[in-house]
Amino acid sequence: MSVNQPSIKPANPNFSSGPCAKRPGYDINQLDLSTLGRSHRAKVGKDALQKVISDTATLLKLPEGYRVGIVPASDTGAMEMIMWSVLGARPVDVCYWESFGQGWFADISKQLKLDNINEIKAGYGQLPDLSQVNPKHDCIFTWNGTTSGVKVESADFISDEREGLTICDATSAVFAMQMPWEKLDVTTFSWQKVLGGEGGHGMIILSPRAVERLESYTPSWPLPKIFRLTAGGKLIEGIFEGATINTPSMLCVADYQDALNWIKEIGGVDASIKKSQDNLAVLSQFVAQHEWINFLAETEATRSNTSVCLSVALSDEQLKQFIKLLAEHQVAFDINAYKDAPSGLRIWCGSTVEQSDLEALMPWLYWAYQQVNA
Incomplete structure (x- = not known):
């Protein structure tokens, strides 16, 4: 099935699990x-x-x-x-x-x-x-x-x-x-x-x-x-x-x-925690809607709200193409699983990541999956 390429990209495509995205509005020129x-x-x-x-x-x-x-x-x-x-x-x-x-x-x-x-x-x-x-x-x-x-x-x-x-x-x-x-x-x-x-x-x-x-x-x-x-x-x-x-x-x-x-x-550590939990909710909703992607964590209560690890129904070669495609379109950088972990995705959802960027990323995940799984 043909899927149109999404038109909206994340404003910040940095979803690495370390070093992680700088805070929203970060400006190095504002440092003391x-x-x-x-x-x-x-x-x-x-x-x-x-x-x-x-x-x-x-x-x-x-x-x-x-x-x-x-x-x-x-x-x-x-x-x-x-x-x-x-x-x-x-x-x-x-x-x-x-x-x-x-x-x-x-x-x-x-x-x-x-x-x-x-x-x-x-x-x-x-x-x-x-x-x-x-x-x-x-x-x-x-x-x-x-x-x-x-x-x-x-x-x-x-x-x-x-x-x-x-x-x-x-x-x-x-x-x-x-x-x-x-x-x-x-x-x-x-x-x-x-x-x-x-x-x-x-x-x-x-x-x-x-x-x-x-x-x-x-x-x-x-x-x-x-x-x-x-x-x-x-x-x-x-x-x-x-x-x-x-x-x-x-x-x-x-x-x-x-x-x-x-x-x-932003309101202290409680606000920082909430931002991260809200970010996880974006991925949770997407995973619930698509059978080809799942959390690596088997129990919901143990799912990380920062380093979110996901398994994808793709071969290792398809997964490489999937990750490369997203990077080439500058919508998601450095989201491959850790080298010693099972193959899949790892998307950082800590508070320095904006919920709107994750929401913009989700259609791209679906699009990339369709492209490499055609």
Whole structure:
């Protein structure tokens, strides 16, 4: 059947799952660049770093006593830093259902070479049985599987009387999903996901329980300087007050501050979450109307509202043509599934993506499917 090519294109065709689309109305010329060329150790630099830290804590509504720090190497750096710093004190339950979580398991088992590891896993599209998590153990998990489009339904599997620490990779969840902070002892994320910021910097959020572990436990292995969160048995408080371990990009910091200001302007994290959920609703409606496309997440309650992963009734070669066709018409860039995931689409629906752009994209998906499946 012949289908006419749609006439309306998304105003912003950037649907990549990282780095993600810049916020609506973004203008690099509007960034506060007063820190450029200045030392990050000077008052002007430390003030800028402290402001993004305090604004992050305020916007996320963190409980009293939680600390926020800027660390090197994106979310990966934040996760590696905390794993190498606190693991080994207790057995650890590693929960994963996609490639990044599997990567944390590989590092814990093959690099740290811990003995007491409980592997709790599931395939793409599913969640594992999280009731297996032992409250006496440390627990590592991703809140939202960026490469599978599967998120946890809730934090009910985490005991309020737990003895171990919960370590959550939340890089594609923070600012897009409600985070039960009292259940999370360590949370990591990066600027380039939900906020559409620039890459290279990680964020680490510590609960008082996590600080206590850092100050009371010394791992048996050596820690490189870039991983060290303590000195003399005490937390290096400067990391959480703007004195970063290494030299940050002050241009990236200004960009992140711009994103935080935007979150504040639209109504805070609740508004950001709603925007993302409304975006998912556009795709949900489209999937419900077409049999040839489906969510990779098997259960509706576990469907990500940021990294939305979809399976398509096309061969791998047809799928390549499908994605190429949309890119050539400049209606959707970088929407192919992650390299280690099942073949399909991955469309970012975080709050920096406009609902109107997703609505404009849907007819193009149908058109492209008809073109390659003719």
